[in-house]
Amino acid sequence: MNAMMIAASVCLIAGCLLTLVAAIGVARFPDMLARMHAATKPQVLGLMLLMAGLAFGLGSSQLTWKLVLVVVFQLLTAPVAAHMVGRAGYRTGKVRSDLLVRDELTEDLERARLRKES
């Protein structure tokens, strides 16, 4: 077993573990906003590690570029996806406000609504 294979195995196992933890987080966290944290952060790093593992294991330069592309698009789209889900959930009242210590967005929306009415 050479060094490349060891690096590949380490990356693949670590990536799988992180993806598993992300899934556990999504299932376990109490509300939607907290779940989006689990869906963006460990998931992105997990995917990066999996792609790195594949690149080490396959050792073909053509494929490496495609894997880099996968990671780039994941970095670009994951925050936008989380933002869209969070925003839609927030505006349709899917947020458990009892878990929020402070909520300045609701304060501002409230204030803007009152000003509009007066």
Added chain:
Amino acid sequence: MSGRGRWDWLQRVPMAVWMTAVWVLLWGHLTVANVLTGVLVSVLLLWVFPMPRVGFEGRVSLIGVVLLTGRLLVDVVRASVSVAIRALRWRQTPHGAVIRVPLRSESDLFLTLTAELTTLVPGSFVVEAHRFTGTLYLHVLDVTRPGALERARHDVFEQERRVMYAFATDADIEAAGFEPRPWRLRSRGGRTRTRMTRERSSYERGKVLPRDGEDES
């Protein structure tokens, strides 16, 4: 073609280059035929679906970009580990908060970049971004520790500072109230200057409170 039309097309060149690069990477071979079809497809796409111009008036600094990317990689690892620990700590329920962070710069591009990167770094993700006031609303995962809210705000400003050090002109950095780039006095690196239209001038940015149903973010 009028001069204005030609200028419009010139501004789309970076987009066409990026799309061609993706095309070639997806095919996997750098051949003349691939590049030519890539150019053809991207010009066709830009012609059929013209995208709104973002407006970029900045100065790319190589050191700034390296610092930004390096810090981003470290932060992604830190963020993943911290969320993973929270997810595996069975008995504790995280108590979050939604905070408002008014950004300092005026540009849409820096607002977008800061929002994207803030989602990837520890502790926070963007719930709502309000364009006219340049305000981000962040959800912070766990604020049970004292001072966590202030730290989250501080982190966003630091992120914005790094984004501006990487892409903004010195004048914009000064206008936003950050110190000038610390390496500027010694180095001449990254002298690329790009000037393009600024879509939004500062008088448009009167402080407007976010309203329901307003689709500006």
